[in-house]
Amino acid sequence: MLGLSVDRLRADMNRLLALLFHQGVLDEQFLQLQQLQDESSPNFVSEVVNIYFHESEKLLRNLRGLLVDKEFSDYKKMGIHLNQFMGSSSSIGAQRVRNVCVAFRAASEQNNRAGCLRALELLEYEYCYLKNKLHELFQIEQQRILAAGVRYPQQRQQPNNP
């Protein structure tokens, strides 16, 4: 019942994580992030990831704003945004996003607007994928915590729901 679901949820989560690692969406840095979570900061990972989402969306909006402008020429500014995006992505282990940023940066250094546009689309895509997957991960995690929480009282008291 509930006990089963906890295990199943945990398996789901593991599987999802394994998949993401396989795909290179996440790398070891994400593991480090998880290890940093402890009793004193129990929500560390989700906290950081949410900050990351918030900041990244700002950056993506900025980047797009810069690029849609036909007279765009401020590649330096774009480079600054990119650098920040790269830094934060690599800090949470978003490997693929970071890789796209590297490519994006290369295009921007060559003042290649078309290349930048392509890279931006790719970046947005990868970012969205990451966000979805991480949301999924957090959802499973939450369910698991809930399920685990409900289980314990049952063990202590008389089981109400056999």
Next chain:
Amino acid sequence: MACASGGKSEGAAVPDQFPVGLRVLVVDDDVVCLRVLEQMLRKCMYNVTSCSQATVALNLLRERKGCFDVVLSDVHMPDMDGFKLLELVGLEMDLPVIMMSADGRTNLVMRGIRHGACDYLIKPIRDEELKNIWQHVVRKRWTEIKEHDHSGSMEDHDRQKRAVDDAEYASSVNEGADEVLKAQRKRRDSKDEDDTEFENDDPTTAKKPRVVWSVELHQQFVSAVNQLGIDKAVPKRILELMNVPGLTRENVASHLQKFRLYLKRLSGVAQQQGVLPAYCGTVEQNLKLASLGRFDIQALVASGQLPPQALAALHAEFLSRPAGNLILPAMDQRTLLHASLQGSKCIPVDRNVAFGQPLMKCSSNITKQTSQSLMSNEDVHSEFAAWSSKHLGDMAPACALGSVNEPNSDMLMSFIQQQQQKQSIIPEPSRSINVQPSCLVVPSQSSPNFQAGNSPVSVNQNRGFRNVAVDHNNPLLQSNNSSGVGQTSEVESKPPCMLSEFGAAGSVSSVSSCSRNVKDVACQRVPSSPSTINAVLQVPNMNCMQGSYNGKLDMVQGSTRNSIYVGKGTFIPSRFAVDEHEFPVSNVSHQVKHYVQNNANKVKQESNMDLTENLAWHSEAALAALFAPQTTA
């Protein structure tokens, strides 16, 4: 906050807990990184203060002087350049500063070194790297002490020795060397000098009282220097002019060095550019001859990795002065050297050795990269020239060696040897950079990443998340690769190996099952997908495989279980690349089903066992890493 709890806890109680309680100030405008670093540093048991603005950080440092041991700063910040912060902290507070950036390209790292960074970390920063930052604190203290060793009074000497002992004690205790501990204790006790300055045994704070160069003090210093004239500004005379009680000659000397560097950076391009080549050649030669053990130059030069130009570049870079073209024409070494040294009272040996030391440290990294970047680095040339013009003429203060006026190429060697004999201090201890190899990421890091899973981008451009699954196994990094859709010919290294191993494993049957599915699906991108899969079997050519997956996956939504995601195994980051060539191909289709975006529970469960089996071919470590955190989360 930082002051109150700073460092005393470990100092008074158990010294061997150093570097616990190290007081770190982190500055980064990126909140994500800041938060992560903060947490990592806390885990290292450091005392962390974080700031997202450089100006705030600077004020904090100024207000709470002596409350921090080390500063970690990002390079790119909106309100102030990280390098500027670095310089200011170095000048005003004399703290070790470690730079960080997502950008680890050589030229930027070089700038960090030039501006005096103790270290340069590249994001993402691992906690192992952070655990080690205390070494910069210790190293700085030690070199400062050594710097004063020669010219300091007995008082200073012993007081500082005590600090050194403390530091040694701390680090030796870290290694658990009790005998050393006792010996040092005895040594310390035997030196019965005044110890009023030491409040506690904390190695991080127990040392000579650090002189804080406040704005007023600095003004006095500057006016004294101006009065004397920059050429004649000797620490002794500056000290007399300043007439500040409690200020020692060594304080002035070290500050003067920094000030000179600062001036150099401010002033324009130097004049004697011609000195550069000959000088470099000479230095290289002499360094080679002088067998400077600690430099490793020999190894570098011998291995042909350190061309004279690179050496020159490094010299110049170290002196942090933008320069012109660095190509070194052939020149008569003697005459040039002679010219450059005319009128000098003292050969700036310490200067040479100074740059030699960090030079070696960074060169060992830099030579790993193309030294072309150095050669074409505009910054180097005039930097060095500036250095030579200014310092050859007027280097006096910390020059422990006698003046060597022979205008010949042996001079460098001779004073370098003297340097070694007298063990005089490198005048730039605070600048001794320790650019660890780990920090310098090979610039071409983009390419391996690209290859991590190549696929054309355009496939999924116009699709929503339906194809999320698809694209994800075909990382799209097209911008630098001009490959067309379906042809990722630039693929190389591990991912392709995976696939080829996959093919080679002889699981033809499953592959053919895949190919069957591929045929079912219209591959709009790769018309030859069936044949490509066969081709895969013969030739480890990942490209086609990927291409075929691309096309096929467009139809993910339409097809049911046939949506193959065989390629999943192929896109594993090299880290996960497997030595064994087994790949449970029979599970491939399961994996694929699992990957369909339906999120059908039944699908997931079906593949549950499969996935773990599939993962069996991962290395143990990776597996453990993957699963361990989950159990604790």
